[in-house]
Amino acid sequence: MRFLFDAEAGKEQLILKGESFKYIIKVRRHKIGDELGFRQKESSETLYRYKIINIDGRSAALELISAEDEQVTAPKQLHIGWCVVDSKSVEKVLPLLNELGVAKITFIYCDRSQKNFKPDFKRYERILENSMQQCGRSEMMDFDEVKNIEAFVKQNPQTVVFDFCDEVLDDSSDIDTVLIGSEGGLSEAERAFLENQKIVRLDTPMILRSETAATAIASKILL
Numbered sequence: 001m002r003f004l005f006d007a008e009a010g011k012e013q014l015i016l017k018g019e020s021f022k023y024i025i026k027v028r029r030h031k032i033g034d035e036l037g038f039r040q041k042e043s044s045e046t047l048y049r050y051k052i053i054n055i056d057g058r059s060a061a062l063e064l065i066s067a068e069d070e071q072v073t074a075p076k077q078l079h080i081g082w083c084v085v086d087s088k089s090v091e092k093v094l095p096l097l098n099e100l101g102v103a104k105i106t107f108i109y110c111d112r113s114q115k116n117f118k119p120d121f122k123r124y125e126r127i128l129e130n131s132m133q134q135c136g137r138s139e140m141m142d143f144d145e146v147k148n149i150e151a152f153v154k155q156n157p158q159t160v161v162f163d164f165c166d167e168v169l170d171d172s173s174d175i176d177t178v179l180i181g182s183e184g185g186l187s188e189a190e191r192a193f194l195e196n197q198k199i200v201r202l203d204t205p206m207i208l209r210s211e212t213a214a215t216a217i218a219s220k221i222l223l
Helices: 018-027 087-100 121-135 149-155 188-193 210-222
Strands: 013-016 035-039 046-055 060-069 079-083 104-108 142-146 160-162 177-180 198-200
Touching: 013 018, 018 060, 079 149, 079 210, 087 121, 087 210, 104 149, 121 142, 142 149, 149 177, 149 188, 177 210
Parallel strands: 079 104, 079 177, 104 142, 160 177, 160 198
Antiparallel strands: 013 060, 035 046, 046 060
C-alpha cells in the first residue's frame, strides 16, 4: 500500500476508524511510530505523511509530519476507445490498465455491443481507488461514453484502430488514442467507415478477447 484516501487528510491530526483502522492496524499490522501516506480524492496531487502516535481497540491517532506535491503519473497519455462489453470483463482488467497508466477510457456503443451492458462508472471508480492506493498512482482515470464509432472518431480524429491487418504495432509507435472492438469485432459497416484511419495489430496468431487486447495494447504503448 502506497497511501490511503481520507477526506480528512491534511489536518494536523487524523483519527482512523472503521475499515481504515482494520486495514492499517489489523491487516497491515502497523504500530506506533510507523509513517503512512494519505491523499484526498478531490486534491490527490498532495501526499500527506502521518506518524501513528496512539492505538486503542477501535481507533488510531496519527500526527501530520509533512505535506508535499507528489504526483505519480505515466510518462505517456493513452486514451482507449473501447466498444462496450460486459462490465465484468472491464472490471477484471481495470486495475491493470490503471497500473499501466491509461489516462482515459471512452466506452462506445458499437454495432456488436450488447445494448443491455451499461458501464458502471461509480463501481469502476471504487475499483480504481483501491488500485491507486496499492500502486501509488495519484491521478484518477477519466471515463466517458459515446453513442457510436463515428462520434468517437469525430472527437478523436487521430484514432488508431486495433483490428486484423498487415501492420504490426511496434515499440516506437507514437499513439495516444486507440480503438478496440467489442467481442465479435467490428462490423463491416464500421470497418468501411474506419478504412482511412491507421490500423494496427499485435504480433500474435491468437484471437484476443477484448479485455486482453486492451491490456496488451496499453502495455505495448505505455511501457
